[in-house]
Amino acid sequence: NAGVTQTPKFRILKIGQSMTLQCAQDMNHNYMYWYRQDPGMGLKLIYYSVGAGITDKGEVPNGYNVSRSTTEDFPLRLELAAPSQTSVYFCASSGDRGQANYGYTFGSGTRLTVV
Amino acid sequence: EDQVTQSPEALRLQEGESSSLNCSYTVSGLRGLFWYRQDPGKGPEFLFTLYSAGEEKEKERLKATLTKKESFLHITAPKPEDSATYLCAVYETSGSRLTFGEGTQLTVNP
Numbered sequence: 001n002a003g004v005t006q007t008p009k010f011r012i013l014k015i016g017q018s019m020t021l022q023c024a025q026d027m028n029h030n031y032m033y034w035y036r037q038d039p040g041m042g043l044k045l046i047y048y049s050v051g052a053g054i055t056d057k058g059e060v061p062n063g064y065n066v067s068r069s070t071t072e073d074f075p076l077r078l079e080l081a082a083p084s085q086t087s088v089y090f091c092a093s094s095g096d097r098g099q100a101n102y103g104y105t106f107g108s109g110t111r112l113t114v115v
Numbered sequence: 116e117d118q119v120t121q122s123p124e125a126l127r128l129q130e131g132e133s134s135s136l137n138c139s140y141t142v143s144g145l146r147g148l149f150w151y152r153q154d155p156g157k158g159p160e161f162l163f164t165l166y167s168a169g170e171e172k173e174k175e176r177l178k179a180t181l182t183k184k185e186s187f188l189h190i191t192a193p194k195p196e197d198s199a200t201y202l203c204a205v206y207e208t209s210g211s212r213l214t215f216g217e218g219t220q221l222t223v224n225p
Binding site: 033043108 | 124149156164206
């Protein structure tokens with residue numbers, strides 16, 4: 001099915017470990033985003049990309065890194081995991097600045113627990 | 116700085132009891148206001164985009180309206196399957212991303 005695919009769906013990390021959350025889209029969208037959502041809270045932007053090779057920080061980038069080597073993929077790297085990074089992570093994409101009619105297309109999320 | 120405030124945080128309705136959710140926003144220029152539905156354990160799902168004050172859009176039991184300072188999501192005769200978190204987001208004309216509110220968690224009891 002066309003859309004945004006995130007892997008893994010669930011992960012438990014120990015403090016200090018690192019991991020990469022994968023995100024891929026097959027809609028040829030230029031814009032891609034990483035959000036985190038804490039329980040009962042809204043979506044906070046971590047990083048975003050407006051095209052291959054171009055990334056920029058969002059509201060809460062500390063502790064994360066991204067890269068965008070292709071249009072399709074936008075992985076999120078967590079270095080030295082901390083309990084504060086326990087959250088649900090959503091990747092999203094859009095065809096232009098906001099995809100005026102449809103906003104973003106979201107993946108199903110990665111639930112990360114740091115213990 | 117863009118601000119989006121949703122109220123109430125949580126709303127519990129009986130089946131058939133109509134109500135409205137509010138989204139207040141502050142932006143220098145609005146390109147679009149978006150409503151999303153989010154079910155537990157899933158990503159947000161697009162519902163509506165509104166572009167200018169006075170605009171209205173409908174989908175089944177949902178109707179979204181927009182003024183210069185806020186948007187309402189009206190739910191008419193809700194059913195239990197309408198239970199979800201409803202998220203509002205704004206897109207500023209000079210911006211490059213959506214700014215989300217914290218959502219309203221709606222529960223409809225049979």
